[in-house]
Amino acid sequence: MSDGFVARSLEETSFWSRIMKEHSLFLGLGFRAEDTVLIKEANHFYRIFEDIERRVHSFSLDVDPVTIQQFNQEVHTAVCHIWAFKRKVLGLILSCKLPGQTNFPLLVDHVSREANYFRNRLEELNQGKLEPLYDAIIDENVFFLRIMADHAKFIGHLLDPSERKLVEQAREFSQDFDQLLFQARDIESMRPQSQTGPILNQFLDQNRVSVKSLRDFKKTARDLIDQCRIKSIIHPLLADHVFREAERFLEIIDMFENSLTGKGNNSMIHH
Structure with missing residues (x-):
């Protein structure tokens, strides 16, 4: 196993297990009162990932890598199961078998893409795979740019329509x-010719500017929701x-830029 395997595994699982736990909560809140089986399943996954989150924080960095490899496999199994649950829910929604529930189909697809990303990450960590830096830069940005675009759409739809200025800002984002996603996919399709240092540096710089703006917008919206200063149906945790x-x-963009400029290394970059 490569250097940093334990640290990277624990960091990834710490972040994404919390995300999976919260997905379970959000999906459960969107089901109808009569969807008792689905609500029970969502609550079951919440408890599973709450336990994983608790356990990952119990490990120290000097733990035996084999122990973490086994833990990663256990987490991978749980992520596969929640991915299947999310895809099942999406199928039920798209076949009109859950009329009146409030989970957007795109949101359910969105959370299943994140589960798929997490399980792929666990597989590649355990297999010791290291994607070449230039490929990782493109693939990670394609994934996260779509996630950010989805977030902007969800925020715009969950704000009260009377919050006209904020709704318009979300639409602009x-x-x-x-x-940005279309541009990233163009660079992706031009591989390997597009994989030059100058092109990828510009790619990262441009994306960073927009992600910072969106991050700040999200922070403002989060704070306003916490203070009950805007009208929305956005859960504060969401x-x-x-x-x-x-x-x-x-953080990922900064890590990539440091690797490109020689300020860091790409030993932690897996996809």
Whole structure:
């Protein structure tokens, strides 16, 4: 196993197990009162990932890597199960078998994409795979730009329509990140010719500017919701949830830039 395997495994699982736990809560809140089986399943996953989150914080960095490899496999199994649950829910919604529930289909697809990302991460950590830096830069940005674009759309739809200025700002962010995603996919399709230092540096710089703006918008919205100063149906935890994911994307962009400029290394970059 590569250097940093334990630290990276614990860091990834700490972040994403909390995300999976919160997904369970949000999905459960969106079901109808009569959807007792689905609510029970969502609560079951909440408890599973709450326990994983608790356990991951009990490990120290000097733990035996084999123990963490086994833990990663256990977490991977749980993530596979919640991914299947999310896809089942999406199928029920799209076949009109849950009329009146309030989980957007795109939101359910969104949370299943994040589960798929997490399980792939666990697999590659355990297998000791290291994606080449230039490939990782493109793939991570394609993934996270779509996540950010989705967030902007969800915020715009969950704010009260009377919050016209904030709704318009969310719409503008949605359009901005859609364009950034299209650009990222163009760079992706131009591989390997597009994988030059100058092009990827500009790619990261441009994305950082927009992610910082969105992160700040999310922070403002979260604080206003906490203070009961705006009208919305956004759960306070959801507001913090999307803020944390923007923060993580910025950390990843900074890590990539440091690797490109020689200020760091890409030993922690897996995809």
